[in-house]
Amino acid sequence: MSLSTARAKEKQDVARTTTWTSIALNCVLSTAQLTVGFIAHSQALLADGVHSLSDLVSDFIVLIANHRSAAAPDHDHNYGHSRYETVASLFLGGLLIAVGAGMLWRAGTRVLNLDDIPPVHASALVVALIVLVSKEALFRYMLRAAERVRSALLVANAWHARSDAASSLVVALGIIGSLAGLKFFDPIAAALVGFMVGKMGWSFAWDALQDLSDRALDQTAAADLRAILLGTPGVREVHELRTRKMGDLAIVDAHILVDPRISVSEGHFIAESARAHVMTDPRVIDALIHVDPESDALNPLPGNFPLRSTAMDAVRAAFGAESLPIEELNLHYLSSGFDIDIVLPAHLPDQLGEDAAARLARIDIDALKRKLGAHELRVTHALRTTRDAPARP
Structure with missing residues (x-):
């Protein structure tokens, strides 16, 4: 198993374990919040219960995204399916924004009708405190696991749990105020919870949108x-x-x-x-x-110098006139100019003897350089290496 495959499997296993833990806890807490919130007449606790229900939805989104993102690359997704997590984060953010807006709307209507609000029962405070402790513990557990496997989606889900803990604290304070005779504390607490949920959703959605727009690493x-x-x-x-x-x-x-x-x-x-x-x-x-070969800012644009076919034809014509075969032709397109390396066969001196040097001397290297616009032209063979034409006799 490759390192990347092992990391992906570990990430998937951690996501599955932490998310199912969150689902189990949220099922219990949301049931308690909604039931006691209705019986104890606490709008804030009911709002927090709806928040916990949204957590259940987000948990299932995480499970689906985690499963899909682990799929291998295919003909439709050549780079894999990792962005399923980003899309899920965007969807989760939109869901939280919608839930937060609904909470604010409901809390606003309650504030406008304070006389219709029945007194809150103390049992609502007990449930709010239990939820506060539970969600904070869930946050710490999920964040530690998410950071270990470097999962932005799991980190987002963990901070979602922290927002639940913060909202439960606000709910508890609102219930305490309501129990003290200040009726407006409970709907105000519900409104604050809605604002916190919406703000968290906006943060998730904005980050996901940036990633979908090809955001770079920091x-x-x-x-x-x-x-x-x-x-x-x-x-x-x-x-x-x-x-x-x-x-x-x-x-x-x-x-x-x-x-x-x-x-x-x-x-x-x-x-x-x-x-x-x-x-x-x-x-x-x-x-x-x-x-x-060098910085693109310095490198000459393609087309300023001849292509290999043009250079090869000119070199073969010049050397062929002296019956000198070409073993290799290397071209260098550099900011300093167009350089040519001509390599003659290693056995050439053995075949031609001193005549090889004489034939090479008869080639007008300067004219060849001017024809091709070359900055340097080097000829290499077993006898010697020259940058320019040897002196004519």
Whole structure:
């Protein structure tokens, strides 16, 4: 089992365990809140009960999203299904906003009709305190597990439980005020709960919307990834490092600078090594590494210099006139100019003897450079290496 697969399985197991724990607790608490809230005439406790019911809905959303996000990439989702978690967070945020708005509306109508509010029974306070302690304990348990597996959706669900604890505290204070004879305390507490729920929903929805809009990792995480890439042997510099979030993970796109005169295969090897290194970061789900010989800001635009076919035809014509075969032709498109490396067969001196040097001397290298717009032209063979034409006799 690969490291990424093991992490995904652990995350799924933790999500399942913590969410079912939350479901069981919320079933018990919401039943107690709604029942006692109705009997004890506490609008605040009823509002908190509705809040707990919304927790049940969000818990099931988490379970569904966790199951779907773990699916392997397919032809419709080449990068996997991690954004199901982000979509679920957006839906959860919208649900909380709707629940909060309903609570505010109901609390507002109660405040306008204070005379119709019956006295609150002390049993409502007991239930509110039990819920407060239970939700705070659930929050601490869920947050610890969510941070361990780096799940934004589970962190959001954990803080949802903390918002429940905070709202239960407000409910308890409202009930205490109501028991003291201040009737408006109970509906005011219900309104505060509604506001807190709506605010939490807006926070979840906004964060999810940003992630769905290809939000990048924060600067600290990006700096960590840059350091990993720079630590790869053969990488001289990293530029145009870009990331975009996919649920709790991210896709990385980076340009690396390598020695401009190495072979294509070596450049590819360095790029694959850099990709393998950056993929060890638990935040990275995939990476695309582009190899550059130098900064894109300096590199000349394509089309300013001849293509390989044009250069090859000109070189073969010039060397063919002297019956000199070409073993290899390497082209370098650099900010300093267009460089050409011509490699003659290693056995050529053995076949032609001193005549090989004489034939090479008759080639007008300067004219060939001017024709191709080359900055440098190097000819390499077993006898010597020259940058320009040898002196004519």
